[in-house]
Amino acid sequence: MAKHKKWSGLTASAAVLASVTVLSACGSNGNNNAAGSASSSSSASASANGGAASGGAASNEKVTLRLFSNLPDRKSGQGLAEQTVIDNYMKENPNVKIDVEALAEEPFKNKLKAYMASNEPVDITMVHGGAELSTLVQANYVKEIDPAAYEGEQFNFLPGVYKSFTFDGKLYGLPRNSDYEVIYYNKKLFDDNGVKVPTTFTELTDAIKAFRAKKIAPMSINGKDLWSFGELYQNIVQRYSGDQNLILDAVEGKKKFSEDESFLKAAQYMAQLRDGKLFQDAFMTADYGASQNLFTQGKAAMWYMGSWEAGMATNASLPEEFRNNLQVAKFPIAADGKGVATDLIAWNGGGYALVNSSKHPEAAKKFFDYLFNANQWAKVAWDTGAAVPAQKYELTGKESEVQKQLTDVLVQATSTPGASFIDYGTPKFKDDVQNAFGKFFSGGQKPEELVAALQAAADSQ
Known part of the structure; x- marks a missing residue:
């Protein structure tokens, strides 16, 4: 079995903080001096755009590539950014057609498993690093790539970003975003109801009571998908312990979920949030889209989600009042x-x-390299407000307030784990942990039962 590369917490933190230094040099307000200081590397990437990375133009052979994506909305956010890069490539390479199959998150995951089982000849697929990618690696469905080929200004990847794509010292994909958890909130709902944006657990409890009294859901979450519970638990454990590595060490067996008090205290606080009705009614039946819709329609005050949702601020299909009041909190x-x-x-x-069963491996590799050219995905995703890239990006001075706030959260970070704990173990560990959270939130289990289930998951992986 291919083992996921275990990460030194110190190294992961140092790598992300090195990334933060790069962004901090650009500044968080997009001033002219800051933009100029970052433009040299971006210009170098742009000049490389017409080189090898654009690929395929020398041949007139007609080629149709298949890309499997988890971004079904092609008119806004990351789906628009992805489609823009595809359109750019097809314009520069008229002999290449790229067919996109895009499904929502959970249907995407299920179909990718089916494609893996049947060795479906997709050319390029979206992947989730960590446990899910590990499954694809073990099945020999995805192709090993050379990290040395993606060094330098042409690609401009930030330090340390390959970790969740590396198994047994080999690289099997490239990251598109820098992912981190925040609380998105609706400023108008807080202001209109006289509620303070919470900065402490006590203030969060107060906010829950205040919004419930007004018959407003305090926070929306995609309970049906289960994984957000894992990110929430990791956040709470860290807030008690102050140690980003503690939960990762427990996954590896270096520590015990059952022995460190931070794990139980985190479970106890999660039980308090659950019983205090932090989340919307029927949250366990809400998938990603349903939880987001509740928030964007102004029916929930907060949404616990990642930096990849930066595009909400510039999504014209969302209510203008919502977009004008969208804010980010730590x-x-x-x-x-x-x-x-x-x-x-x-x-x-x-x-x-890249997929091993591709019928056009050379053409697929050329588009793959083009996609990750620093002047393509990274630039388009940032300029459109879709996401925070895993590559260096240049501030334009036209950033949305949400983009500025997300950048501030990142540049101010003093530590990071470099990993989501649910993806740090084996695929079985992830399944067991997510099921444990499902039982905890739907069945009203005691905190001690959750901690015991997490320990059992770590022991049996």
Whole structure:
């Protein structure tokens, strides 16, 4: 079995903080001096755009490539950014047609498993780093790539971003975004109801009571998908322990979920949030889209989600009042904990991989390289406000307020784990952990039962 490369917490933190230094040099307000200081590397990438990375133009042979994506909305956000890069490539390479099959998150995951089982000849697929990519690697469905080929200004990847795509020292894909958890909130709902944006666990509890009294859902979450519970638990554990590595060490067996008090305290606080009705009614039946719709329609005050949702601020299909009041907050701290507000749960989760059964491996590789050219995905995703890339990006001065706030959260980070704990173990571990959270939130289990289930998952992986 291919083992996921285990990460040194110190190395992961240093790598992300090195990335932050690059962004901080650009500044968070998009001033002219800051933009100029970052433009040299971007210009170098742009000049490389017409070189090898554009690929395929020398041949007149007609080629149709298949790209499998988890971004079904092609008119806004990351789906628009992805489609823009595809359109750019097809314009520069008229002999190449790229057919996109795009499904929502959970249907995408299920169909990718089916494609893997049947060795379906997709050319490029979106992948989730960590446990899910590990399954594809073990099945020999995705292709190993050479990390040395993606060094330098042509691609401009930030330090340390390959970790969740690396198994047994080999690289099997590239990340598209820098992912980190925040709380998106509706400023108008807070202001109109006289509620303080929570910075501590106590203030979050107060906000829950205040919004419930007004018959407003305090926070929306995609409970049906289960994985957000894992990110939430990791955040809470860190706020109590102050240690980004603690939960990762527990996955590896270096520590015990059942022995460190931070794990139980986190489970107890999660039970308090559950029983206090932090989440919307029937949250366990809400998938990603349903949870987002509730928030964007102004029916929930907060949404616990990642930096990849930056595009909400510029999505013209969403209500203008919502977009004008969309804000970003750091995860609250525990008054009796050791974590601080600048401790950030950050990693590189989503990306793309080449498929071994591709019928056009050379053409697929050329488009893959073009996609990750620093002047394509990274630039388009940032300029359109779709996401925070895993590559260096240049501030334009036209950033949305949400983009500025997300950048501030990242540049102010003083520590990161470099990994989501649910993806840090084996695929079985991830399944067991997500099922444990499902039982905890739907069945009203005790905190001690959740901790025991997490320990059992770590022991049996």
